[in-house]
């Protein structure tokens with residue numbers, strides 16, 4: 001009987017822990033974006049198509065496309081720039097050439113910090129696929145979480 005109660009309490013604790021670990025944009029991702037990415041992807045950066053239209057102008061200012069809101073950011077996860085966040089942030093474990101994506105280095109000042117922040121992004125995305133719009137299946141798209 002005692003053991004049963006203990007087990008019950010432990011399973012409640014476990015459920016609470018996994019709930020608390022749910023990764024959301026507001027709680028976990030925005031702070032990383034704000035401290036690591038926004039200097040080049042902030043409100044004075046262009047929309048994706050504007051960036052593509054005048055790429056050399058924006059590159060000369062050191063700016064990439066705008067990603068400073070939830071709506072802007074998920075464009076680079078789901079649609080239209082499917083998998084861009086995953087391709088750019090991957091540490092090389094999933095890339096065809098084994099090299100990290102070119103934004104991975106911005107995830108932190110140390111390898112430990114980069115790995116920690118990559119883990120947050122992976123959990124947030126839910127389905128870490130590097131596929132583009134033309135390659136991704138509906139099931140793979142559905143498995144993307146990106147919770148607000």
Ligand code: HEC
Pocket residue numbers: 033036037038039040041059062063064065076081084085088089102103106107
């Ligand atoms: C020092 C400036 C700088 C920082 C900091 C930076 N980026 Fe970038 N980023 C750029 C530039 C410039 C480009 C466009 C050139 C390119 O495609 O590499 C870009 C491109 C991207 C793209 C691809 C967009 C597309 O056109 O498909 C993604 C995704 C991205 N960055 C994510 C991030 C994330 C997430 C962070 C923070 C961890 C970050 N970047 C930090 C400058 C930066």
